[in-house]
Amino acid sequence: MVTLEEKRHTLAHLLAAAVQERYSHAKATIGPAIDNGFYYDFDFSGGEAPKEADLIELENTMRELLPSWEKMIGTEVSEADARARFAGNAFKLEIIDGIVAAGEKITLYTAGDFTDLCRGGHSEHPSKDIKSDSFTLDRVAGAYWRGDETKPMLTRIYGLAFDTKEETEAYVAEREEAKQRDHKKLGKELDLFFIDEKVGKGLPLWTPKGTAVKFEMENFARALERSYGYEHVSTPYLGAEELYRTSGHLDHYSHNMYAPIDMDGDTFYLRPMACPHHIRMYQRKPWSYRDLPVRYAEIADYNRYEKSGELMGMIRVRKFQLSDGHIFVTPEGLKEEFKNVCRMIVEGMKGLGLIDIVSYRFSKRDPNNKEKYYPDDELWNHAEALMKEALDELGFDYVEAEDEAAFYGPKLDVQARNVNGKEDTLFTAQMDFLLPEKFDIEYTDATGQKKRPVMIHRSTIGSLERVFGFLIEHYGGAFPTWLAPVQVKILPISAEKHLEYGKEILAQLIDAGVRAELDDASDSLGKRIRAAKGEKVPYVLVIGDSETEAKTVTVESRDNGKQDAVPVNEFVSAIQKEITERA
Structure with a gap:
């Protein structure tokens, strides 16, 4: 039975055939299946290139050609025949070079009047297997040949494809809804953050409303850390060259670090992470086995280089704050301590409401890559086995990924997909056996002997910027009350008659620790209610003559609609409880 991936791959060929029929100067390069359809890259340097307005015509051409694609036939050919067939296409010739160098066979696939260089993986009977209304062309973009910015810029045409028209339409509708939840769009509309070109790319500025949410995330993370026995520290966002030389960051991580800073002949770096600082914090005094584990936590400022093309809103930035932490533990206590870290991760994700969108990846080294990873097989095998035991004992559902570990040890990655379908590590x-060796970290055991602790590097909820982006998208900007930047908006029907009572309510709410605003604009009540709903405020309090006289408020709940009038004190108590319980 033909698979969806095979259908999508076949449609990439069909797109190439349609393009070459309408744009005879086009040079086809490569066209794979992707997770929502397909694309094909073309070189249109010899003439006109299609624009998005032209996609409907190309799509119609694809449908016209499809009935003639009764069979997809693969043929193995010689290198000479392949080069002769694609003599005018330098991109195909480069692919042929790679196939020959790898000692692989060269195959051409033909359907209808169109033949392409390909390894295979298609529908054998396209006209029968593929429904003509199950695909649509999506957009046009630029793409460097083989992703190399030193090579020619090509035109990439994307298509969407599923098994049926209904599935494709459903995907388009879901994607449109996702666009409305995009954190970059909502961040601007709700005035949560912005990125100013004069300040610099990848350097987000938190607005007052965004900062209110940021403070709540910080408070949540610190309270959770305290409940698991962490002590909070504060360390500088710079570090001396020798610190990062010892840690190995300059050898293994310098591509993500900014240029050195010279100060009076000493060299410093903006720190990409705080583990060396926390190590030196630990080493300020001697420790006994009775003192371990030592747990340090810090919301730390980090600076990491990201290419301009990889920056994205709050999710991928150049300066961020991480809810970071490091644990120094005896080897005997390592597994149980790592399990506690995992328990805290789950509790944090549940508390933020993100538990249903995260997944877990157990990232291991590539044992053959001796340059990327610390070359100690025994150490790595022990660390990876111990982490796997801990995850299995907790019943974690995870995937294993080779060659994704940190240079000093295996890791558990907490993964989440944004609304555009891209997966990022939150x-x-x-686990780290290496840095304790490099820094000569010690504790005294029960016999008075000096021993080496093991380190755990971990985060509580991730970088505040990235998790904020995911929170915006997950909630569509309608944060739960405890996180909402404005929790209550008070709307007097008449500024002249009800404003003073509105001010009394505002004072009560602020005294109770509730983030509240009074909207005394001259606009109509309906317009102000619509504005508050547009700002996704959890509660709107409407006050008129009856409310002023009875000392009550009429409550408009964002999530539960209009409610009966209640005494002010009753509403204040209810919202305080909701905020405290993070309901």
């Missing part, structure tokens, strides 16, 4: 938890 944060990690890592």
Whole structure:
């Protein structure tokens, strides 16, 4: 039975055939299946290139050609025949070079009047297997040949494809809804953050409303850390060259670090992570086995280089704050301590309401890559086996990924997909036997002997910027009350008659620790209610003559609609309880 991936791959060929029929100067390069359809890259340097307005015509051409694609036939050919067939296409010739160098066979696939260089993986009977209304062309973009910015820029045409028209339409509708939840769009509309070109790319600025949410995330993370026995520290966002030389960051991580800073002949770096600082914090005094584990936590400022093309809103930035932490533990206590870290991760994700969108990846080294990873097989095998035991004992559902570990140890990656379908790592938890060796970290055991502790690097909720982006998208900007930047908006029907009572209510709410605003604009009540709903405020309090006289408020709940009038004190108590319980 033909698979969806095979259908999508076949449609990429069909797109190439349609393009070459309408744009005879086009040079086809490569066209794979992807997770929502397909694309094909073309070189249109010899003439006109299609624009998005032209996609409907190309799509119609694809449908016209499809009935003639009764069979997809593969043929193995010689290198000479392949080169002769694609003599005018330098991109195909480069692919042929790679096939020959790898000692692989060269195959051409033909359907209808169109033949392409391909390894296979298609529908054998396209006209029968593929429904003509199950696909649509989506958009046009630029793409460097083989992703290399030193090579020619090509035109990439994307298509969407599923088994049926209904599935394709459903995907389009879901994607449109996702666009409305995009954190970059909502961040601007709700005035939560912005990125100013004069300040710099990848350097987000938190507005007053965004900062209110940020403070709540910080408070949540710190309270959770305290409940698991962490002590909070504060360390500088710079570090001396020798610190990062010892840690190995300059050898293994310098591509993500900014240029050195010279100060009076000493060299410093903006720190990409705080583990060396926390190590030196630990080493300020001697420790006994009775003192361990030592747990340090800090919401730390980090600076990491990201290419301009990889920056994205709050999710991928150049300066961020991480709810970071490091644990120094005896080898005997390592597994149980790592399990506690995992328990805290789950509790944090549940508390933020993100538990249903995260997944877990157990990231291991590539044992053959001796340059990327610390070359100690025994150490790595022990660490990876111990982490796997801990995850299995907790019943974690995870996937294993080779060659994704940190240079000093295996890690658990907490993964989440944004609304555009791209998966990012929210944060990690890592076992580390290496840095204790490099820094000569010690504790005294029960016999008075000096021993080496093990480190765990971990985050509580990840970087505040990235998790904020995911929270915006997950909630569509309608944060739960405890996180909402404005929790209550008070609307007097008449500024002249009800404003003073509105001010009394505002004072009560602020005294109770509730983030509240009084809207005394001259606009109509309906317009102000619509504005408050547009701002996704959890509660709107409407006050008129009857409310002023009875000392009550009429409550408009964002989530539960209009409610009966209640005494002010009753409403204040109810919202305080909701905020405290993070309901």
